[in-house]
Amino acid sequence: MHYGYLISVLDQIIKEAPDKYSKLYNKNETDIEKINQCRARAFIHLYLKVSFGITDFSEREHTLTDKGYDGGIDGYHIDQDNKVIYLIQSKFRANSHNFENKEISLDEILSMEISRILEGEEHDEHGNTYNGKIKQLQREISNISDIARYKYQVVILANLRGYSVHQLKRLTDGYPVDVFDYEKTYNGLLFPVLTGNYFTASDIIIPIDLSNKSSGSKISYSVETKYSECEITVLFVPAIEIAKMMRKYKNAILKYNPRSYLDMDGRTVNDAIHTTIIGSNTNEFALYNNGITMLSEETNINEKIGQKNKAQLRVKNPQIINGGQTSFTLSRILEENEAKAEDVFNNKEVMLKVITVSECEVEKKLQLIDEISVATNKQTPVINADKFSNDEYHKNLQNKVFNLVGLLYERKRGEFSDGLKDGYIKKEQVIERNFFWRVFFASNGKINLGFQKRLFQKNKFPSLEKITDREIARASTGVKVHNALSIGLNAHSQKIRKDLYAKVFIATEFLVNAKDASNDDAIQASIPVIEDVWELFISTAKDNPDSAGYINKVDRKTGLPTRHFSLEKYLRNSRFEKEFIHFIDLRRDEINAILSRCINEQVSSIL
Template structure:
């Protein structure tokens, strides 16, 4: 099974496990594992959950389940969502395929789309054209629509979660009864649903609301002032906010508000800091956290604060298009604590604990490049708790974003351009670590597998790589890199566990790629499994013969004895990048 489809299945199964055993829908989502048909039906429903979770940030299972209309007499509507923020009502038609081949190749039948009774339902009809009553979920949808304020301002959109090719927007409107339609085929599912899910970027914040407790702020809730920088004017707002609010926000938006941050959540590297944060929140009843923590720096397009919201000792902070550029570790750790206690005593755990928040509002909205440069400077200057290493500064370069997309689309491989980028996916068991390729390792495999072993051994490749966009169009070289990576993973596990990787390993990657890479990607792993042990067992003998080859022997006269002797001038660095390696390995193996 291809890696991307397997990730999809793992996510759907994880979603199924979110339903509590006490809920009425538990058995529907968790049938006996040997009942394949019911398991597939459960995954089909979880597929709609996935769309709702990623597209609208609905984290709670039961809230999503209320939007699932799948069943008999559903008017051809498998799910729906009323988005009160953008005033749009979504009608979902889904066709989940139970194997990879069909998921990526089989299209939805037009008859299934034509069964969608969107117009009849919106017209208030309670039965289909045959006079058979719609089910309770559809009638619930109708009730929710009638209760909406300003219904005249709402628009309607059909979402098709299935393959459907060759249809223009105007033709799709005709097919769905005149409604705007968006198709999530298999490619869009992988890029717009699966990848955001495993990288924690699945819901983008536009306007964030943060509640502030003013009860102990005798001097007022905030300090605001304007500063002039070489990138233009900025307004800075500094205030203390409840840690529970940061935990709540990060639990929902995750890495979506860390896009400009040079790294994501460092689960292992930041363990000492994360543990200290957790201890201070959980074990202390007083507000030492406000003293111990350096705080959070957030970038915003617009910042508003209202201290008159009709609640005593309360205020509300509104930030538009927020991005946390410093304090990501703090924010993410607070979200983990929030997730841990949200169904028990979360208010008690976070009570009276606050964190310093500095919101920088860039007044020049048009200078995107200046914005990015300022972010880099602020991040470098303000980070103390978990240092930003040099390579982190290159994480958001456009070429690395493109490499990430290509590797995921073609191989289902997760290129970790930002440290900790996939920590959320690992934490929730959507993925496992071996599906992630560390950023420097990709470049080492690319250069080594394509005949530049010496460059593959260089340090800090991620920082100084000279990749150009056209390189990504050479699928043969990319395939070499991927095959080389699979070889490396097998070799390193077998021979070099917990040891430094030497040039020999990279040379082996090159030779294995030359000798054993099949035409089809799906055959790569089998070829490695069939050949690598024999190859590795014979390498020592092969290498020994090469170093003693006559072409590397130089005759010389011993000055003391006058005898003619021979010595080898074999240079491994030059040899591993030479044509001789190709011919010698082919002859020997």
């Protein structure tokens, strides 16, 4: 599943290639060998995009050196902020087995002629002239005025196991090595790009227009709180600068925000922002919008930058804790109107409130952030469940679920919005948090818990240490079973069909031990068995005169007492779960035999 997500991302990156790169990235290519060559280049693009926040395709392509006589270097990046030059070698594998198991050979690493290239040699060890991109790298390094302050880092995008840090350095002329094996690729490159949470802002600079601000660029105010002393800075900034910031940093700048971008749930507010920006040539947006609240560790404003009516705002380690919907919507407007962005955003500003928090204990800081977030949120209400979305418990569970079974557990509303918009993932691949827990409980035999509403809002879950890998595997199978059973049911039907979760338990109880249990064909073949087991169970319950599903009524015409079996009543009764599991245990061998035959022979069952 992980590799499938990776291929989807790489193929989408290929589609983003401008027409001038059509020879390198043929979007209509059908030759699988050439497709894999495109994916190999896109793999380096993925690393550059996630690790350094380079969103522009051409900017990334500029630093790819992978072709003949490249000295074993496939790409590079010069990080001017941190004074590090990254030299990349990548080995993309064309199938999941090789990607996760095949290692790069030592000969391939030894082929990196790092010292020769950095020393300015024009030819490789065999006398061949280095290609133009390697010479470009040499020129760019030679043009760095303070090159003495820079360090070098070798990056290997491939599996390489069993070697110590010192051994790897000996293979790369003494330079430190960072290895992105398949696990680090899935966790450190793939998952962050799916959630739009990959490149963290350290410092941001926002230009400010002073031409219509007779009283100065800002209002500042010191506030003493029970947690820490804070400095509040309020000013109006160009809306386009917020859009650019959000486009670059995405969800990485919303870590403390209780939710991410809400496409559908926030449509009314988002549409209003869109209309005000697009449909007006004047600055009504500054009046209508409630503004953005940003957290900062250090804030500076300089009004003397050598430009008339201009100033700069610097914010260290910024995090938006309110106004995320506004910021994200502005970035979407920018993406949709790239060619005419200056006209669309001309003179439009948004109020920015920057809260600079003095150093204090982490726990106190987080408590203060939580209280500010709740108090300042007005436009799109924060529901109680959102407040738990940033708990370390749910962050760790999300990582565990993705690592083990590749499920995209949506702990925070809207966090996969960017992956959906960019076509990296499909809507049905995102597992809504309440749905995940219903299936998790049901597939692991706690069916009554699976029936409850607002599970996430109650936030009463087993400790992470007690959740086993097997239970998560069952939940993964349970999601597929639930989706297969739900085909043809409308949303209303699914809400009242509580028997779906009982059927999920039947399937996971037996499929989890079957070969290829999560295979779609195996699940489809098991559906008739699941339905038959359920019908037999209900028939047995109806035959039991003491069943909790019976309702005593009086016939209106005859006045005589009657009994009616209600499935809804039975499902709500606390006895249901115990009786259902007891029934399954009694027929375990029979069900298992029939289910195995159906999966192996792809035939229907009759109990």
